[in-house]
Amino acid sequence: xxxxxxxxxxxxxxxxxxxxxxxxxxxxxxxxxxxxxxxxxxxxxxxxxxxxxxxxxxxxxxxxxxxxxxxxxxxxxxxxxxxxxxxxxxxxxxxxxxxxxxxxxxxxxxxxxxxxxxxxxxxxxxxxxxxxxxxxxxxxxxxxxxxxxxxxxxxxxxxxxxxxxxxxxxxxxxxxxxxxxxxxxxxxxxxxxxxxxxxxxxxxxxxxxxxxxxxxxxxxxxxxxxxxxxxxxxxxxxxxxxxxxxxxxxxxxxxxxxxxxxxxxxxxxxxxxxxxxxxxxxxxxxxxxxxxxxxxxxxxxxxxxxxxxxxxxxxxxxxxxxxxxxxxxxxxxxxxxxxxxxxxxxxxxxxxxxxxxxxxxxxxxxxxxxxxxxxxxx
Amino acid sequence: xxxxxxxxxxxxxxxxxxxxxxxxxxxxxxxxxxxxxxxxxxxxxxxxxxxxxxxxxxxxxxxxxxxxxxxxxxxxxxxxxxxxxxxxxxxxxxxxxxxxxxxxxxxxxxxxxxxxxxxxxxxxxxxxxxxxxxxxxxxxxxxxxxxxxxxxxxxxxxxxxxxxxxxxxxxxxxxxxxxxxxxxxxxxxxxxxxxxxxxxxxxxxxxxxxxxxxxxxxxxxxxxxxxxxxxxxxx
Numbered sequence: 001x002x003x004x005x006x007x008x009x010x011x012x013x014x015x016x017x018x019x020x021x022x023x024x025x026x027x028x029x030x031x032x033x034x035x036x037x038x039x040x041x042x043x044x045x046x047x048x049x050x051x052x053x054x055x056x057x058x059x060x061x062x063x064x065x066x067x068x069x070x071x072x073x074x075x076x077x078x079x080x081x082x083x084x085x086x087x088x089x090x091x092x093x094x095x096x097x098x099x100x101x102x103x104x105x106x107x108x109x110x111x112x113x114x115x116x117x118x119x120x121x122x123x124x125x126x127x128x129x130x131x132x133x134x135x136x137x138x139x140x141x142x143x144x145x146x147x148x149x150x151x152x153x154x155x156x157x158x159x160x161x162x163x164x165x166x167x168x169x170x171x172x173x174x175x176x177x178x179x180x181x182x183x184x185x186x187x188x189x190x191x192x193x194x195x196x197x198x199x200x201x202x203x204x205x206x207x208x209x210x211x212x213x214x215x216x217x218x219x220x221x222x223x224x225x226x227x228x229x230x231x232x233x234x235x236x237x238x239x240x241x242x243x244x245x246x247x248x249x250x251x252x253x254x255x256x257x258x259x260x261x262x263x264x265x266x267x268x269x270x271x272x273x274x275x276x277x278x279x280x281x282x283x284x285x286x287x288x289x290x291x292x293x294x295x296x297x298x299x300x301x302x303x304x305x306x307x308x309x310x311x312x313x314x315x316x317x318x319x320x321x322x323x324x325x326x327x328x329x330x331x332x333x334x335x336x337x338x339x340x341x342x343x344x345x346x347x348x349x350x351x352x353x354x355x356x357x358x359x360x361x362x363x364x365x366x367x368x369x370x371x372x373x374x375x376x377x378x
Numbered sequence: 379x380x381x382x383x384x385x386x387x388x389x390x391x392x393x394x395x396x397x398x399x400x401x402x403x404x405x406x407x408x409x410x411x412x413x414x415x416x417x418x419x420x421x422x423x424x425x426x427x428x429x430x431x432x433x434x435x436x437x438x439x440x441x442x443x444x445x446x447x448x449x450x451x452x453x454x455x456x457x458x459x460x461x462x463x464x465x466x467x468x469x470x471x472x473x474x475x476x477x478x479x480x481x482x483x484x485x486x487x488x489x490x491x492x493x494x495x496x497x498x499x500x501x502x503x504x505x506x507x508x509x510x511x512x513x514x515x516x517x518x519x520x521x522x523x524x525x526x527x528x529x530x531x532x533x534x535x536x537x538x539x540x541x542x543x544x545x546x547x548x549x550x551x552x553x554x555x556x557x558x559x560x561x562x563x564x565x566x567x568x569x570x571x572x573x574x575x576x577x578x579x580x581x582x583x584x585x586x587x588x589x590x591x592x593x594x595x596x597x598x599x600x601x602x603x604x605x606x607x608x609x610x611x612x613x
Binding site: 276 | 514
């Protein structure tokens, strides 16, 4: 058993870490005011970060899943917002086409996505079906008419939605069959009847776009059906484990970012004649935070390893997400506490981590769903 | 041992709950979003006597007790924590030291208008380098003739900027540390007193909890004050 990254992975980490520090940090303030980080994403595209696990044949970097997780982790240390944009773009915005697309579909969509010229989004959740995605009686319905499908319905909480060029859309082609009647479609921005709602105002992740997407008699060519009719739910669930590991890596990054600031501050801030880091009340707090982070790291990278090897990782991915997201929330809360009154102001970054952390316990399967997955696998 | 509120306390709870629902809750989200303190709400609380719950009538209060005060804060905070903390800082942080340690003259001059809600109170203890370690404060007060000259700065002053009356702590004898700390009542118009920019606090950006009054107050140079050195037992 080896707890060591390969040289290639270490290089990847170093490169992304430097990129995040130098190229992302200057944009954080703007992102906090709700500006979507287009120029950063463009640079990420140039570096190959928008298609890390996609094969070179389709314009990707041709690296492994572990490298992709390392990138999400490093980026999220500095900007959890860019972490989630990248994660959604890659694992649910691009990969479904890679895994289930026809050669023609892959040629048409994947290279632009992998190069970061296009941004991907994933339209599954509806108002009445969140955690219970299988109940997806999908009020979104697709009716086949000649050479196209006519889709009506509405999706909520669509990450990247306001900025995406390509949407993976789930709608029912046979409402009688429940989840077996769901089909997946590739829909391009600008398709008539594709209506993008206004950005949700969120607690955190302010630079990311989250919108409601509505389909009003939206016509999609049959050539854009992804997989076969009725395979939609399978497609939606296929990449769930990978998506969860990605969010777990984001949560790990949040915890590490908050921790870094807390340690720096605790070593510099003096009260009662010495740095607060040397006061046991704060020192022990930092020790607990560091230990939880280390445990998260092991869970996240073990799950990523299993996935990289093509092994089953449903339970491990769920455990990694459950634990890392809880750690992110706890560590961020404690980091604010370490900063005291200053932590409660927006002048220091810890309150941002605090706000960004919470959603990691919610999206891509709530913590309650992760517990269901874990308990069913025992 | 009784775990039951008296009829009077129940009446206060009901009154404050109605007030909170009808007058405070409707604009809570909006004030939060706009980071706005609403003086009208404070004035309405004053009309109900909420701005001086525990103080005797002779000092402008309603002569009730701390339990009633706590009930009021609890009920207000159910709908708007900002309004809750505004009243709390006004009453217990600013009002109490004057009530407990002030001269009769100080109580009539400062506590009465605060209790009646004509004036708002604030409290200045924390400094940039002394938070939990409040005894480590650096603000000094030097007696010059019959005035104290106070120099230093305070941060995280709840109600700072909206307050008229500040209870402020400074070292009159820096050698003696806590034992050399004195408390002063400062009016917002004293020369040399200035208030810094509003700190954007967590909720202010995030419109969920919100408080409209976390300010940093900076005392520049000379601040005249009450003649007598009203020493607060270091706390």
